[in-house]
Every structure is written in C-alpha cells, then in structure tokens.
Amino acid sequence: MIFYIKQFGLFATIFLFCFMMNASTTNAAVLYDSSDIGAEYDIAGGATSGENFYFRLPTLSAPPSFPLSSGFYTDNDSIEILRLKRISGLSCDWSLRTPKLIDKNGNIPSGVIVSSGAASGDFCDYSIIGNTNGVEIAGIIYCLNGGCSNANGTMVLAGSDTNAGITVSGDNTQFVSGGFAFQLCDSGGCSGGFETVPQISTVTRIISFKPDNATTTTNPPYFELNAYINEEDLGAIKGIRLSFHNIDQNVLIIGALSPSDIILLDEDIENSGPFFFSTSTVSIADGNYRIEACIDRTFFGDDFGLIGGWIVGAFTDVDDCKSHQFIVGTSTFIGNVSQNLWQDTQDFFGNSTATSSEALARTCNPLSTDFGIRECTVFLLVPDPLQLSQTMTEARSAFLSRVPWGYFTRTIDIMSSQATSTLPSFTTNIQIGAGSDMTPASTTLTFDIADMVAGAGNLVDSIEAVGYEGVGFRTVFEDWIKGMVALLVILTIVADIAQSHRNEMADGNSREGKKLS
C-alpha cells in the first residue's frame, strides 16, 4: 500500500501527536509543552459532509500503529488544563467541539473528559476532568462536533512543523510533520511557551529520499520521498517523480538505450506545502541502483511538459533533481565502477559547495561571493550528468523508440531486462528392468534445468577454502572472473578498432594505387 501526504490545507481536521521528543517544563504548572508556533493549522480545511474527522494519534512513522512503544507521556500529576492557541474561526467554548486525549493504545483514557473550552486571550483552555495519574498520554484528537462527522465551520490553530510527531487525517491516509501547539498543565494553570520558531524552509525542493546514499538494504527496500512545494512555484511545477534504475548493466556506452527506470511515483503537483511518499512493496534483485527524485517543471504548459521544462530548468531557482546510489543485497563490480566514475566526475568537476544549479550559476556572477572563473567555466561547458540523463530519456521517447531504430531500442530493452522466465523441464519415460513391446515404460524421469543449474550454483557456493572458515569459492574467485571478463571485453573492442583501422588503411592504399595508374 502506498501512502501519500497531500497538502495540509486539504485535511478535514488537524491532529497533533508525539509528546516525548519536545518535552519541556517551562514552569511548575506546565506538565508537558509542545508549543512551537509560526504556522497555521486549519483543522476543518476541506471538510465535507459525512467525512470522518476522527484522527488517531500519529506515531513517528506513517501510518500510525498502536500500541505505541514510545513517544507518549506518562502523567504523574493530575493534568487539569489543555491549552491551545486559537487564531481564527469557531470559538473555544462551542460545546459540540472538544479535543480528546488518547493513550498509547489509541483509546480515550477511561473516565477522562475534556470539557468545553474557555477563551483566555488568544488561548483556548480546556478543563480536563477525571484522574490522569498514570495515564500514558500519546496525543490529541479533535473532532468538530460530537460525532466526529461533518464540519460546522473552520477553526485555525497556531502550530509548527517543528513540533514533534506527525499529524494524520481522519481517514488515516494523509500525514504532515508537526502540528498545532499545545500545553498540558496542572491546577496552577498554563503559562509561557507558544514561541515563534523559524519554520522549515519553504523553498521548493526535494528534502530527502530513501534509501539513503551508499546504504545497503534488504529486499524489498523501503522507499521514501520528502519534498516541499512553495505556493509561488505551483504554476511552474508540473509534477514530482521518484524512480530508480539498475546501474550494474547500464554501463555508460549503452546508457541511452538502457532499461527503463522503475517509476515509483509520477504525479502532478496540484497543492503547495509538504509532500511525502513511501512504499516498501517493490521487490528487486540484488545489485547497485541509482535512485532519483525530481520535481518536473513546465515551460510552455502541460502540453509540452517535460520537453520545455528541462531546457530552461537549469537557470531557475528550483533544485529539481537529486540522485544517489544504494545497494540491495550484494553490490556488483560493474555497478561499483559506474557509480565510482560518476562520483569521481562529480568531485572533479563539481563545485563542492554548490548544492544546486542555482548555486553553480552564482559562480558566474562577478558580484557574488561565490564567483570563481574555474567553477563558472565548468558550469557553462561541462554537461551536467543529471541533465544528460534526462536528455537521453527524452531522446529515447522522442525518436529512439520510433521506426526503424525503435527495433534496436526494443532489442536492448529486452536484453537488459532483469525479468526471468521459467526454464522448460523435460520428462521422459524409461523402462527399468526387463520390458517388452507390449508393456510401455512406466517410470518417468524429469530433467528440471532450472533446478539443476541452481543446484550447481549452490554446490559452487558451498565450496570453502581449507583452513579459512567462511571463505568460499565465490569470495576467492568472483573478482578474478570479473577481471577476466572485463579484460576480454576490452581486448575485443580494441581488436575490432585495430581491424577497422587496418581495413581503412588498406582501402586508402588501394584507392591511391588506382589514382596513380
């Protein structure tokens, strides 16, 4: 199942979670404080009739799952007050609308009731009735009426994406980091807190994606994408993509016709704000992979989409593509070579302090502190590998897949594919013992080629060096075999080039001879 995080404003209700990360006691009356502010949370945004606004407490992972093993607050005193900071919308004291506390099992603690709120300046203070001593409080849910269905208005609370935990929508499908600010206080009342903190940068960008760079993971790997879309960039953004491809067989010389990317996510961007995607259901073979996260930009409009976007993309402020390598299971020789070549190229030609095409462009600005002639020359003349990759992808779809060279492309696709087929098995009848023409053979013998080859592979892998525990045949000979194959490839290519050159010289001499005669 793939989970999406959409723009926060579409959520029916907002709901905040996770206490322990930001636990702080500002004074003796405040028992728990998670009150960073600087952003607004409309807990009724996008609400429609019949929609369930009941929000479970989110865990540090999405989706939430109960019971929680951590991330909750165990009350040792009696919590008397829950404080929220209201910005606009419905008032605090509407009786049909009260927040509720949730314990680590996702249940409302028995006997604990949150009464209707009372305004205290910009704050809404809700009295908590019942004994909370020993209750393991994991979060807050907020319905806008008693039945947690339908919205009778909007209510905007102050909060921050820096508050610990995540906020989950009522249907348990949408998640954003942080949430509305709150304090839990004893009978001494709430005070302090609710201080504005710098929000996470709102520049449109790819924030992070997983698997992380140069990590080795098991199959199936966990893929994740975090991005942010600035509202002002919505008109220039077409979509967001997360894809990966194998770099073991995608050697540079056949890079243009290499196997297609496996696309995990490719959808249009319609809303601004934080963007989140994750999946762990894609099973792939062992090897080296390059994962790429891109924000695609438009130039001429949707009809031209990517074709126009990448022409001018390098000169915008949008840091549109990022990529790195990861390994599933065991890495491969060719994969490591191609990855190391790419990394060396980046290290040699790239500006070590530049993290985007915009930063590189500043190296050509003589008034900028980043100005450098070398870096500027590299930026202008050395082709960007990621842009090259996009160009080749466009070339592939634009004309390399058309008749007649499309047949070559298709051939390369088939030959570079990692899909497997079932090998045939053969069954024959044999006669054991004396037989006759009247008695057909009754014993069958089956040859399963796949099983036989697998058995041979297991046999080879089981061979261990004498006196060296754990050092198998593969450990000793794999690099030798790879080296021999690579050497054969290189010699074949060199021999073909030398033969072609010899043929050219022979043709040239014969033409010279004809001219002279």
Place this chain on the structure above:
Amino acid sequence: MIVNLILNIIVLFLGGIFSWLPAVTTLPTINGYNIDAFMVQGVGSLQTLAVAFWPLAIMFQGFLAIMGYFLIKMVVKFFLGSRAG
C-alpha cells in the same frame, strides 16, 4: 549548461522531425513467429540461469557491454558513412 542546452535543442529538433513515425513497442511477427516473445523468453531464461549460477551473470554483463559497443559502432557508421572508418 551550454552543452546541455545544445543537446536539448538537438533532441527537441529531432523529436519534432521524427514525431510522425510510428512508435515501436514490440518486435514484429515474421511468418507466424513472434520475435518479441521469443527474445523475451530467451533472455528471461538467461536471466534465470544468471540468477541461479552467478558466473553466468558476469559473462552476460560482459556480453551486453560488447553488444553495446557494436551497436554504437553501427549507429556511427550509419550516420557518418565511409568517413566512419
């Protein structure tokens, strides 16, 4: 960036010229023989063998590298003709 821009313009230009050609999704069927299915089955079988017996995987990767070289050579000769050498 300049090189990227030039390459992008070339790709855009060629894409526009050849956009009228039909796209190839599968290899053709000749005299009743589905070449695409044969190749998919054949390569898939090789992949099965490569997964089961790891030296085959290494040899197959080398084979692909050589095939890539000859393919590029063929393309270069096609475009450059006798000047390709």
